[in-house]
Amino acid sequence: MAPVWPVCPCCEQMFVQVYRFKDGGEPFLLCTECEAFWWPDAVVGEGTALLLDDVVAERLGVADGRVWTGRTWSDVLEPQE
Numbered sequence: 154m155a156p157v158w159p160v161c162p163c164c165e166q167m168f169v170q171v172y173r174f175k176d177g178g179e180p181f182l183l184c185t186e187c188e189a190f191w192w193p194d195a196v197v198g199e200g201t202a203l204l205l206d207d208v209v210a211e212r213l214g215v216a217d218g219r220v221w222t223g224r225t226w227s228d229v230l231e232p233q234e
């Protein structure tokens with residue numbers, strides 16, 4: 154899986170890579186270092202980054218602080234093949 158963006162513009166530590174939600178299959182871009190999140194049609198940049206936790210909280214309808222209570226990343230998302 155090739156990185157789609159050389160280096161995350163937020164943390165400059167990791168490649169931004171393509172993942173997808175396991176339930177619906179929608180792809181998105183994620184930096185696993187700082188959890189910066191972009192939908193595919195977003196311009197990848199520091200100012201346009203969402204936070205994975207916020208997106209998942211909204212998607213699952215759970216409170217922000219409880220997103221990863223009883224679930225892990227691998228329950229929700231997986232690398233896009």
Ligand SMILES: [Zn+2]
Nearest residue numbers: 161164184187
């Ligand atoms: Zn990052």
